[in-house]
Amino acid sequence: MDNPSPQNSGEPQLRDHVYDGIQEYDQKLPNWWLFTWYITMVWFVIAWLAYYQFGVGRTDHEAIDQALAAISGESQKASNELTDEKLWSMSLDAKTVEAGKVTFTTFCVACHGADLMSKKTHPEIPTLIGLPLADTEWKYGPNPTQVLGIVRKGSPDLTKGMPPWEPALGIRKSAEVVAYILSHHKQGEATTLAPDSPLLNAGTAAPAPAPITAPNPAPTKP
């Protein structure tokens, strides 16, 4: 065993080897630096133990699944309250319609046009790829809840039509947009189904003729 040689405290030790004129001191490691390092190591051990040994906290999947379940519950509750009657009455409320217009202008005009008529009034604009919304012909049903269903979940074949907007907008803004669309209509006006309407098909195929008030077709999961 070597005898620990007494270091001259205070005076830093210069090492005797010189490299191309470069000398080196051999100062002690700064304590604050060492302790910072030790703390990060200890933190690793503690956090790892907490998560893997003691199951502290949720996994990412648990956390996100719980948050989504909560949202879907809220949204279900809200949509139960959003009946046809309620949506029609919202369409008469100027403030709601104005809020819906703001959302519509941001997200919907690119495809449906500022006048909500899409190619019907502007056939020369190729980007108007949405359906007209201010006429009386409906592809997915004229009832306010049906329109809301399409806004929330998107069109049944997502690759050809509208994306689901509820995840980004939330149920409230979705309902406001529907109110804005309805403000271009009158409750009880005569409506027709478009010739390519899936409801028309379902209506002829199904024995019981109850398509108009049927719940929206669930969007096909890709």
Place this chain on the structure above:
Amino acid sequence: MSTATNTNATKAIIEYDDKSVRQFMLASIIWGLVGMLVGVLIASQMNFRFMNFDTSFLTFGRLRPLHTNAVIFAFVGNMMFAGIYYSTQRLCKARMASDLLSKIHFWGWQFIIVCAAVTLPLGFTRGQEYAELIWPINIMVALIWVVFAVNFFWTLHKRNEPSLYVALWFYIATIVTIAMLYIVNHLSIPTSFTHSYSIWAGVKGALIQWWYGHNAVAFFLTTPILGIMYYFLPKAVERPVYSYRLSIVHFWSLVFIYIWAGPHHLLNTALPMWLQYLGMFFSLMLWAPSWGGMLNGLLTLRGAWDKLRTDPVVKFFIAAITFYGMSTFEGPLLSIRAVNALSHYSDWTIGHVHSGALGWNGLMAAGLFYWLTPRLYGTKLRSVALANFHFWIALVGILFYVAALWIAGIMQGLMLNAVNPEGTALMYPNFLETVQAIWTPLAFRLVGGTLYFVGMIIMAVNLFLTIRSGKAVNEKREVVLLQRGQKDTMPLKETFINDPIAYMLGGMLLVLGFIFLPAHANLASLVCAGIFAVIAVKKFRQSHHAWSHWYEKLLHNYLPFTVLTFVAVVAGGLIQIIPTVVVSKAQNVEDRVQRPYTPLELAGRDIYVSEGCYNCHSQMIRTMLPDVLRYGDYSRLGESIFDHPFQWGSKRTGPDLARVGARRSASWHFNHMRDPESMSAGSLMPRYPWLFEEKFDQKALPGKIAVLAGMGEPYPPKTSDVIKQEAIEQGIKIVEELKKEGLQTTPDMKIVALTAYLLQLGNYDTPKPKDPEANPAVVPFPLKPGNPDVYRSGVKTAAAP
């Protein structure tokens, strides 16, 4: 023995190869100007869309890889070689071993850069960040790197200075590690002379890419520059280095820990949790080792602080080291998962990178060049005042740049993640709103970058005038030639079988046990590790002279030193990557598996990669509520499992595209690619008119599919004709769909293929419920590397029926 040789000491006059140093330095300055000019151009594209000029080779997606590659490999690469060639010869008291190898190294490297500058704007790319160069260039890079390595180690072998100075340790680490990272991450199978598919797909690709990408920063932009600091800073300030033992501790901890930090580029993604945690915690443990380098630099100045006022070289060095400290503090901060949830994909990351690149690398380069030029040309610096002006304009430029991107990144991150108080909807559902909100800070970034670029021009002019006033001189020096037996005498046995190595390896094994063993066994391992550490400390206190002596001896032996360095850098990668790579696909897919691409979709995907879409669009919806609300269900590992290369992305100037297929129609994409503003008013995305005029490469499809099938992806065997026919048939369907909206094109156009690819993004199959026996949890540890995630209670196992 040593006394005998001393008496017969032979002396010789040697002339250093300073010509290579001059060449590398000039190349670095020229490429630096080019790379930064491209940087200014692409920064302007973030503010002004017209700066893309509707021209394929000037779009952001193609020029950003040119910028990053030019600055990393051309500017810093050549700067590093200049510094290494200059200092290695002097630290070895020997001329570079082979003038021919030096020449091949220099001209080969410049040829590679020219090839990169031509191919990247043309859209030839591998589609992985800082690993974009196509395979023939990859091979050249590997070969030239080997030439450099041979030249360097041969010089070490011929050295006339028995002991290796700390600068050389860092050079050694650089050379071996970059070789390892570069080769593994670039393994690919060619489908043509300009195109190849990486052999790593999906999560494997992501993990290996960021093992490479993060450590390219570590071992290309950090360790060689630290080596340069250790040589040139004491030279410039004429003071001894602060602490030899700090050099030892921070060198070994830096090279060992850095390698583990790669997964912090993939936090909150589908990456398994244990890898995310290792990435995060090792990043935090990396903070102190990084600061060790900063301290050794800054404290070397003690007693010579006055030089900071008078000498521009010292100014540049000290500011650079300060920025090194700042960005190595910011790095661990950004690696904390909660911080990363905000910062990831945002411009904060870009700002972080630039505080390193502009602050640390750029200012070190400037200091180095101002110090070298007068010495290499036997003259004085033409204008100290201009150099000082360069310093201040560069400093102001960096501060503008970094502060602007803090504001931009944090603001956009907060807006993107903001949900209403009930937590049910996004506050800013319009992605574009968040892009437009950061217009002003991005404009300040452009100003900052431009200032820095102007500083570079001033330096170039100043150095040019300096060079004109002098004449190239090669330094000559008389050295004492070392005899055999004065260096490189350590047998391998002594390298590995000794106390310090035994304690290090034993401790590591126990820590691995703590990480990978099941419950209780891991605790036992932890307790053993603690006891072991106490014993090691005791042993060190008792016999630290023996330990120091062993290390001194190691420094007299370059090969054993290199071997130990390699062991230190290889460990982290092996431990993180092997479990993911050897695991069968089925265990990586969770509950969803990607559908293999149709021929047309594959052609479209190659266009997506070639246009560099990943430079602005991610394909990875994180397990975070705002991401899910904005882009759809969070991404699963299985959904990119067949992707060669993976395209998870690292930056979102545009929205995530992982599930865009179910959200937009063919006609929307068609209109949007022709003129993004027609569908998204105020969009920054360039127009892509050439996709509507050029045909996609049908002929290459059978070969590409054969390569993918050869790598084990489930592409059914088909004849070439069938493949081409399927592509056209699918194209016809899309063309007909478009026709309904009054949009005209033909089925063989690039836009049709790209649309086909975009339309299927987010498609997946649900595999049949797995055999419960196949649950990885029941696989005994010794047979399969452990996956700590299965030990956590509450982690979901096989999907319930």
